Amino acid sequence: MACCWAIVAATLVSWQYVLDTDSWSFIVASPQELIEQFERHFEVRNTHFQTDQDKCGCRRGDPRRAFEFIKNHGININPNYPFIAHLRTDSQIPTHSVKMFIKDWLDMRGYSVDRVRDELKLHPIAASIEATESFMQHRGNSDIFLGDYIFHPSSSTALHNHVVVVYSIDEHEGELYYEVQDSNLDWGEGGFGKILCSLMNPIGACSGAYIKKVHSVDEHEGELYYEVPDSNHRNITLY
Template identity: 25%
Template sequence: MKSILVILTLALACIEALEDNYILEQWNKFQIDFGKTYRSPVEASRRYSIFKSNLELIENHNKLYEEGLSTYRMGINPFADWHRNEFGTNVNMSSLIEERLKGSQIFSRTPGFKAPESIDWREKGVVTEVKYQGDCGSCWAFSATGAIEAQMAITKGNLVSLSEQNLVDCSITFANKGCRGGFPHFAFNYVKERGIVSEKDYPYRGVVGNCDLEGKQLVTKLSSFVILPREDDEALKEAIVTQGPISVCVDSSEAFNFYSSGIFSGPCSNIEINHAVLAVGYGNENGQEYYIIKNSMGANWGEQGYMKLSRNTCGVASFASYPKL
């Protein structure tokens, strides 16, 4: 009996050693692939522990995908050493009731409107490159600039990358909070009143600085912006077809953050909205309809910076809007 227990103990030790070696290999590869460095051994140890937990989450999910029990894959990306709480609350919903109608119009659906089976505004040359917000909670600014950039390209034939940093630094008095969150509606209000400059003139830094517009030329202002009816998925689909890319807000759940490919279908909440992105189109695969979502987490996230998000998922139609030049 003792010999059997010894053999089992040694076998378990070998399995644990193999698992630890595998995790360390993945950890080292992760650091190399994404250029990760840490301030101290203590910080590195903490990040390793988070990475280990996230790796387990990712691999357990992908087993479900391989068994045909999920429609999307997860993957290791630059955020695999981030704790869920570090993604923070990027969309600030405070004062929303008072502010959401200021300077806006309300979208009305067209009776009998028949949407095409699919549309992808990237194919029409009106969407700028995928950008990276870093660890600044400025997704709201990227969602807003993406929508304005598209409207400029559609109406004027001129695709210009606009400055998120301009919004981060200068729209505080319009209810935004820089790197601590904001809202695309508030950004549209700012651009309506003050205008916005180009990314080239006012490059992104990912930290809040002093508003510095001296010597910088405004690219455009807005005449207004349009708010879509709450949780009206058909209105969102029609707006994408008739107007162009639409600013939308979602719940960026833990699963959302590690999305790699496929059609994301949750789990996520339709209530806890905390992240702003850009809907640039929609499509259908094997009977499953999805929106094409442009994120601001860099080209190493998802499908080269994009996600296929199942319709009526993650609150995508809760706070949708688009600007008017």
């Protein structure tokens, strides 16, 4: 799915809220807001759709930029800003809603496997992989995806063309692999699977997730802003 960066960022924020608040409810953040609204804040001004990737929100997508957007502007929960998997030019931000924020995020590019393992003890992370044809066709959760492309972090820090959520790291017959979740539910087994660590590039993670009630949306000098209370409403029951 081409808007994988937004789905992964929203998923990580949702998980971080559960971990930070010991919440029993998995509150789903809205990837739709990321693919439609973050362009306002990163000077991606061309809203004319040129390719299918533009139409589905892939253009210039990056979880690190998404984390920065969420840190500064927050992200609606999915019921308030439903995910439709394509980009619209006439979308409206809900004027009264509940938004999730993060206090900070971590750039993990170039991290060693040991450092990644330490982070995974705390929370899931985002990582990129080259979505080759063999990757897209991978099915089942028992076999490790061995791929046909090896990432060399010493030679480049560029992102691959696809992003997944990484939950854990393990070893099988001397090979380290990640337990991951893909945004494509047909991949692996219901979106879950195992990928050889050397195929992937760790990207980042977030921390300090919390919730604020947003009272209204207003505009100043062409920029939208939210009016929010001073206190953090960490224990709001949404479902």
